[in-house]
Amino acid sequence: MRRGFGRGRRGPGLLATVARTAVVAGTATAVAGRVDAAQQAAAQRQQEGAAAQEQLRQMHLQDRIDSQVEARLAGAAQAAPPQAAPAPARPSVDELHAQLTKLGELRTAGLLTDAEFAEQKARLLA
Template identity: 40%
Template structure:
C-alpha cells in the first residue's frame, strides 16, 4: 500500500508541475503576442465556415408564344433545383420541400 500512495503522490506532483509550467508558458506567449498586437486566443473569424446556400433564383419571365408559360417556368425552376441539389447546395429534404412548393403552387 505505501508503494501505491507513493506512486499516486508522484503522479500528482508531476501533473501539477506540468500544468504550472504550461500555464506560465501560455501567459508569457500571450504577453509577447499582445505587445505585438496579435492575440491567437482572442476572437477569430471562422474562415473555414462554408458560405450559406444560395437562395433559389426567381422564375424567369414567361416567353411569348409558348402554350403554357406557367408550366414552362415551373419546369425551368425544377431544373434549377435539380442543379442546386447536384451541386450539394440543397439537401434532399430541402429539394423535396421546394419541389412540392413548385408543383402545388
C-alpha cells in the first residue's frame, strides 16, 4: 500500500520553487535599493556639510584679514600727523551688488542669521 496517497512526489514542486526564488530575489532587490538610497543620501549630506564648513572657513579668514588691515590702518593713522581726512571712497554699484549678493547666498545657505545679514547689509550701505 502507498503512503500519502494523492500527494505525488515528495518536496516542493517546480512552481513552488520558482515562486520562492522570485520572492527572495525581489526582497533582496528592495533591500539593496534602500541601502543604496540611504548611502547616497548620507554622502550628499556629508558633501553639503563640507561645503558649508568651507564657506564658513572662508568667511572667518576674510574677517581676520579685514581686522588685520583695519588694525594696520589704525596704527598708521595714529603714527601719521593729523591731516584733513579724505572722503572715504564709495564702492561702485557693481561691487556693492556683488557683496550684497554674496551676503544673500550666505544667509540662504544658513551661514548667516537674519540679524547678521541685516548688520552686514547696513554696514555696506552706510
